[in-house]
Amino acid sequence: MPEIMNVTNPVPGYDNTNTSVNRGPQVSPDSGPVQNIVDPNRVTGADNRTEQKDASQGGQIRYDSNFQTFVQQLRQSQEGTRILARLLAGEGTVVSSGMSEGIAEEMAMAMEMLKMDEGQLLQFLSAQLKAGTRFGGALFAMLRSAYARAESAGVQGDILSFLKSYSDFSSTAHLEGNLLRNLAGMADAMPASWGDKLRELMARLENGIAAGDRQGNISLLQQEVFPFMSSYVSQTHDLGTPRTLLSLMALDLARYENGSEEKLSETFHQLSGYGTLKGMLGGIDSKALLQLLQSSQLKESRATQFADHLAAAAARALRGEGSAEVQETFRNLVSSMLVNESVYMPISHFMLPLEMDGRKLFSEFWVDADAEDGKGRGQGDKCMKFLFKIDVQEVGLFDVILTSRDKDVEVMVACPESAASFSREIEKTVSQILTRNELKPTGISVRKMERPVTLTEVFPKIFEGMNSVNVKV
Numbered sequence: 001m002p003e004i005m006n007v008t009n010p011v012p013g014y015d016n017t018n019t020s021v022n023r024g025p026q027v028s029p030d031s032g033p034v035q036n037i038v039d040p041n042r043v044t045g046a047d048n049r050t051e052q053k054d055a056s057q058g059g060q061i062r063y064d065s066n067f068q069t070f071v072q073q074l075r076q077s078q079e080g081t082r083i084l085a086r087l088l089a090g091e092g093t094v095v096s097s098g099m100s101e102g103i104a105e106e107m108a109m110a111m112e113m114l115k116m117d118e119g120q121l122l123q124f125l126s127a128q129l130k131a132g133t134r135f136g137g138a139l140f141a142m143l144r145s146a147y148a149r150a151e152s153a154g155v156q157g158d159i160l161s162f163l164k165s166y167s168d169f170s171s172t173a174h175l176e177g178n179l180l181r182n183l184a185g186m187a188d189a190m191p192a193s194w195g196d197k198l199r200e201l202m203a204r205l206e207n208g209i210a211a212g213d214r215q216g217n218i219s220l221l222q223q224e225v226f227p228f229m230s231s232y233v234s235q236t237h238d239l240g241t242p243r244t245l246l247s248l249m250a251l252d253l254a255r256y257e258n259g260s261e262e263k264l265s266e267t268f269h270q271l272s273g274y275g276t277l278k279g280m281l282g283g284i285d286s287k288a289l290l291q292l293l294q295s296s297q298l299k300e301s302r303a304t305q306f307a308d309h310l311a312a313a314a315a316r317a318l319r320g321e322g323s324a325e326v327q328e329t330f331r332n333l334v335s336s337m338l339v340n341e342s343v344y345m346p347i348s349h350f351m352l353p354l355e356m357d358g359r360k361l362f363s364e365f366w367v368d369a370d371a372e373d374g375k376g377r378g379q380g381d382k383c384m385k386f387l388f389k390i391d392v393q394e395v396g397l398f399d400v401i402l403t404s405r406d407k408d409v410e411v412m413v414a415c416p417e418s419a420a421s422f423s424r425e426i427e428k429t430v431s432q433i434l435t436r437n438e439l440k441p442t443g444i445s446v447r448k449m450e451r452p453v454t455l456t457e458v459f460p461k462i463f464e465g466m467n468s469v470n471v472k473v
Contacts (some may be wrong), residue, residue: 067465070344073335074455074462080340081391083333084353084362088114100321106313113306114355120302121354127303128350135163139292146277155274162267166293168259175256176209179221182249186229189241194232201225218257226250261290306353340366344465360393368459371403382406387458395419399453408442409434414449423447 088111099107116124130136140163147159168175183202187195201224208217229246232238257263265286272281284292316322317330340349352363371385388400396416403410411430419426423446431441456462 067344070339070342070465071456071462073339077332077336077339080333080336080351080364081362081389081397083329083336084351084364085360085391085393086329087333088353088360088362099323099326100316103313103316103322103326106309106316110306110309110313111355113302113309114353114360116302116354116356118356121356124303124306124354125350125352128352135166137292142280146280150276155271155276158267158270158274162264162271165258165264165267168255169261169264169293170259171255172214172259175252175259176217178252179217179249179256180206180209182245182252183225186242186245186249189245190232190238191236194236198225198228201228214256214260218253218260221249221253261286264293265289344462346461346464347459361390363388363390365389366455366459368461371459372461385458387453387455389452397449397452399449401453401458404439407438407440409439410443411441411445412443413446414453415446417448420446420448 087107143159143163147156150156150159180202183198183205187198187202189195190198201220205217205220205225208220226246229242233243233246268281268284268289269286271277272284314330314334317327318334320327337349337351339345347366347368349366350364352365354361354363365386365388368385371383382405384404386400386402386404388398388402390398390400392398395418398416398419399414401412411434413426413430415423415426426446427444430446431444434441434444
């Protein structure tokens with residue numbers, strides 16, 4: 001009589017002749033399908049687990065890990081200094097050929113702003129440092145201190161809610177631009193019978209933005225634009241570009257609503273209800289708060305104007321203006337900048353192109369304000385580490401690693417071959433500059449550059465991102 005509890009046909013890998021043993025598939029630890037359990041305390045055999053692959057190998061996109069994707073892009077991205085030199089040097093490069101009139105005009109205005117003396121250089125650098133964060137001033141310094149001292153999760157949560165509302169409030173112009181661009185993109189991708197109606201709604205939104213009617217704009221989007229697009233998708237089953245842009249617009253609308261003056265005042269006065277903050281915030285009303293926040297926002301400066309012109313030129317290029325070479329150059333520049341602003345990057349990044357004494361100098365630098373020194377984290381004086389990559393016109397690329405511990409400063413310079421013969425003079429000059437500024441040079445070395453140093457070599461703390469939750473959607 002057949003055994004009806006078992007399958008009739010044998011399954012490969014199972015032994016039906018011996019029912020006393022485990023019926024699981026017979027595999028060896030070294031077989032391909034097996035993925036060893038991740039155990040940081042022991043070394044397991046090699047398998048097909050993707051996170052064990054070196055992110056620097058090949059150019060394929062990583063789908064298993066956000067952090068490994070970041071490391072891969074960091075290693076593969078071209079250096080911003082070389083790209084800036086290619087864009088701004090103007091010696092038979094993409095600046096003089098392949099650019100449309102609009103890109104060339106933006107680049108010309110950007111290059112004109114690079115001519116500066118020592119005083120203007122200091123202002124340019126200071127403005128960049130201030131532009132690195134929008135949370136500057138006495139109010140945010142006080143909130144940082146209150147957040148660090150708060151023992152209640154509710155206080156910390158309300159402080160973060162206010163900061164998020166302020167971030168959305170200060171991004172109003174950007175969010176309004178995104179809303180209009182997404183509406184235009186949706187209208188262009190829809191049939192004319194639907195697109196014309198959406199353009200009418202977009203024109204009303206433009207008028208509302210010009211009039212500063214934030215609440216009216218929110219009502220228009222929530223009560224007319226979204227129901228209209230919902231009807232369009234349900235009737236046409238168009239799941240392409242219009243639906244994708246609608247999803248992006250929903251995120252911008254949520255931020256636009258969260259950044260209203262009413263929401264900002266509400267989250268701020270929620271803070272003043274706590275005893276620890278009442279004495280410091282109780283005397284500030286809604287009107288005074290708005291004036292305080294508006295005064296703390298970054299004013300128009302040389303650094304922001306340069307960034308605006310460079311961004312406008314990149315936008316034109318990436319929209320299709322100019323030659324393929326121009327587009328590729330700007331794409332590499334934008335990619336390099338975005339990677340260095342990743343949430344996984346624990347260090348600050350700045351760009352510093354300029355023209356001084358008739359010579360162009362293109363530089364970018366990274367700063368770790370809480371670097372590890374040889375004594376170990378948390379011991380000894382506070383340690384700061386800088387990496388400068390400087391491309392000097394007609395000289396070449398320099399790598400400068402500067403480590404500061406209070407007044408003790410150590411400098412390592414890797415220079416082009418043409419400057420290596422002057423290493424003694426450079427060491428002496430750098431030492432004199434430090435001494436003149438009341439700093440103590442503990443080690444100055446200048447050597448010929450064998451190869452450009454990488455970020456991960458100078459700042460190994462970048463790999464601390466591996467300790468976080470490592471997921472990819």
